[in-house]
Amino acid sequence: MMGSFIWLVTQGSPLLAEAAEAEAEAGGFGLNFDILETNLINLAILVGVLVYFGSKVVGKTLSDRRERIETEIVAAENRAKEAAAALQKQQQRLTEAQAEAERIRQSATTNAQQAKEQILAQVGIDIQRLKETATQDLNTARERAIAQLRASVVAMALQKVESQLESGLDENIQQQTIDRSIALLGGSK
Template sequence: MGTFYYLANEGFGLNFNILETNLINLAILIGLLLFYGRKFISNLLTERRSKIEAEITNAEQRAQTAAAALAEAQQKLAQAQTEAEQIRQNALSRAQTVKESILAQGKVEVEKLQVTASQELTTETTKVIAQIKEQIVALALNKAESQLKGSLNDSVQTKLIERSVAQLGGRS
């Protein structure tokens, strides 16, 4: 405490008393440390250096392995992209072929439907015309029969029969 008080009152100063400052003890301690500790520290530093060198070598090997793996992965990626592009091109080609095939089939089916519809229309038209003819004949027969019943008497009927027989080659 006295030294602290002395420094505080007098300012900063150096103490040149060897015994008070323990310079001899410090010199002996440093000498012993250098003499006995040199081998220990040198072994410790050599060991540490070997470990660091081994770690650096190991890290370099891992970096080389990672670089090789990266190059292989990039090659596989490029190959996969090429295959994907080929698959996409094949799919587009197949889609175009299928589209054209479907369109061609659709045209053929439309043509078949048109032909079938035309045939059915012709058939239905023929049936309708035949039915109309039958109805006209039936109406004409009914009208002729009704006119004949009203205007046909015995004398007209006899004349009609004689004329028909004469036309067939009978008496003239």
């Protein structure tokens, strides 16, 4: 391409220059195709140098950018894999924690039921013991009352006997008392 451009400039420039001058003299717009006047050679060299060296710089820049993008993509994929692994691990921990919570809840329910049964059994034992104690206390109180009544009856009987003794025993009563005493002792009469 560069060769075609140079050939066009060197071979076609006198013809083009004449056509441009004729157009300029006619009062219209025209182009100057004189290579030396327009400095097209310098421009062609400058464009060639830019294309030659610029393509290397642009290629290197694009290559570097591509490598950075590829590196960032690989790093992003690695982070995504790590995040997925961390998510899986956390989900597993969550599942384990839920299972442990369920086990603790069941254990607490079982322990509560056992404690309830133990308390009810102990309450039953305590109620039975209180009933027995109340019965014993009632029997003791009854026995005390009976003993007090007996003591009272004995005291009253003694008092009556003493009063009768003081008033004197007639002979008939004395004889009956003696006979009873002998009969109680095993005598005859």
